[in-house]
Amino acid sequence: MSALTDLFRDWIPHQRWFGGKGREWAEVTEDGFFLDRGNPVLSVHRVRIRYTDDVVETYLVPLSWRDHPAEDLEQALVGAVANEGNETYAYDAMRDRESTAPWLIHLAQGSAIGPMRFSPAGEGDIPEGLPGDIVSTEQSNTSLVYGQEAILKLFRRLEPGLNPDVEIHDALRRADNPHIAALLGHIEIDDPQGGDPATVAMLQTFVPNASDGWRLATASVRDLYAEGDLHADEVGGDFAADSERLGAATASVHADLARVLPTEEAAAGWLGTVAQQMSDRLDAAVEIVPQLQEHAEALRQVYAAVAGSEEPVVRQRVHGDLHLGQVLRTATGWIILDFEGEPARALAARRELDSPLRDVAGMLRSFDYAARHLLVEQPEDTQREYRAQEWAARNRAAFCAGYSEASGMDPCGESPLLRAFEADKAVYECVYEARNRPHWLMIPLQSIARLAGRG
Template sequence: MTTSLQALLAGWISGQRWFAGKGRAIDELTVISDIELTDDDPGMRHLVLAVRQGENVDHYQLLVGLRAELPDRLRHVEIGPVEFAGRTAVAYDGLHDTALTRLLLRAMSGGEDFGGLRFRGDAGLRTDLRSLVVTAEQSNTSLVFGDIYILKLFRRLNAGLNPELEIVSALAERGSPHVARPYGHIELEGTTCAILQEFLAGASDGWSLATTSVRDFYASPEGLGAADVGGDFAAEAERLGAATAEVHQELAAAFPTGELDRDDLVLLATGMHKRLEHALSEVAEMAPYAEGIMRVFDALAMLGRAETVQRVHGDYHLGQVMRTTDRWVVLDFEGEPGQPLAERRALSSPLRDVAGMLRSFEYAARHLLVPEAGAAEPAAGSDQALEEARAAEWAAHNRAAFMNGYATGGTDPRDHAVLLRALELDKAVYEVLYEARNRPSWLRIPLGSLEEYRQP
């Protein structure tokens, strides 16, 4: 491709929702890999861009479509006119063109190689399906093919095997019912570019189910408990806990495990203290809770027993699980996308995932109390104390159900209360800092769940 496309991309990429460097100037954009997949009209090229912003360099992948004339249905993803190989074409985001995306299925089904770009997949893949871009994602782009497959393309690339492909493949080989079956993938010189998996048609995500239960509870007459309302979520929370424990057992069987000794726990607690100190320096509202939280971190440093570590999900919450007609399915094993790959693949306590889900129940219970979250205003005559009491009741009810379900797997999280509470509070500190920076009106959510740590 010519430098004219490179110049176009420098202006275009900063406006994409998956671009991680928003708000910072792009100092340099370089096309470091350019592989032609088809030279027809439409044509398609796979590009990897190196984007430098200050001292930071990130790598992004694009599937660029090329057409002599761009139809109106693709105008919204136009990059611009370019010249190459003696002809002029209009470049655009090729993932929105089903005429091109079918080529990806055919290449995976056929196990084709294009230079260093390798397509691998089941030989029996259907290759005649139309694709639709999922618009809700922030950091990646997913395509749904018919109601059978979903292809997740990682926009920002990290060198090496992506944890999601690694874990889902391992668990699928073990026959786990709690992962979406993998059908294929794309890789570039050992780096995972995309994963094709089973599309869970008709499934509902855990966040939607939980928040529907919260709405039912808030709309119920005063005096009814969370367990008395028709939309009680506790049975599903318990099934989710059991499914989570099964996934952790399968991960422990499929990958190496280890232990955190006392020195490791001291280091872990030290890191938690540092993150709390950083949050205190930015968020004044955190001050009344600091002493109580510090005591929990101190207790972790004094813990006199080893704790097991293994591969975990790493970014576990209600939005990462789907309920089908017969089971819970866990999605997105890639961990925190912004973290280095080595960190995302590192061993950690399975209680880290438990803590993440417990925090998610707190968010589900309280997010409707924030007016701009899209919820109805509180009922006339209600006050914040009553709202918080009902939120705390729903969260406690479903947290207990989740841990009861998890305990059926043989380990009760409450038997490791010191580590679990420290991990949960460390997550809450992160949430406070995130909300203060990005959604100040949501600061009420994490702070509202910390009342027991407030000092007079």
């Protein structure tokens, strides 16, 4: 094992974007090449991790190399390796501001370097020469913001095929949809085994002076709780108008995706397959979250209603992971971000056609979270519980009204599929919270009680 793979073995498990935490490694290998030989030197490495169950994952790790330790990069240090009797210091290049400019230079030039190919989109200016500043809040990817002009998202986990985030943004760009940030280019890396190239990164126009949807929604909830005797529609920070516009924006994106990408009527057995998948996920979740057991039978009835439904479904490309944290409000409207779907799912699964109701359900669940997050670890307060439910119901209805007005279709009627999508999402949330934030488990459990109790 080389000194570099030793460094990766020690460093990678502690990175937020690493998806294999807690799994036992059997082997780690890497291959790399130089992307820029300036100062600092920039190299790019594919790190392949084989676990003891023989599952293999590949991660992209750019490194910057320096002859001497950089005190201001102490938190980005990967390690040191011997080099002709001296030590050379490797840093996480995405956190080394001096090594971030080459990504945009090569994109603007449409370069091909080693196995990596840079493809500008042909629209919009790529700001060559600017350094990038890391976005510190991300989990599964790493992004750099270049001034007020552009944002580069690096996909840490590599999978063969075009990433849905690039594919869908390109399609919506061609459709001239106003609810996305323009795609400026993307980067791919060839498969050494001759398979499809993997998407490495994408560059988009940066949206300055925008407000995160989650922060706006939760600020509205705080305003409501601060007014002890006012209803949600009487508070100055009422969010319903924004929710309605967000529903219209979501409908616009769905309509354009259906216009420029494939659609199909769901086959006769599709609803049954979806229901069975939900039931299987529930069975697995009960083993992890025993509190789900009391609702399990009622949830199975919710899923069974889908299997027996004759609801017409047209499948198309969708967002796949829509929630308030994936949207930005600007002075002119809503921008929807991150069309890559749930990162934990395989890329092929994320590109499958699905019902737009999955996105609707994701946003409805997000309103519940926004309404209830301030109740976590607080003494039981019947009035606040009522107000949380009132806020969530008002904004869920406003979102659905906006979607209906823009599309001509009410997405939130008596649809067994929508109800099942909501319940399935809440089951997923229960597993996530039990593993990561046990004190938040009450939020999806309360929603499941509501969804399972509707008869």
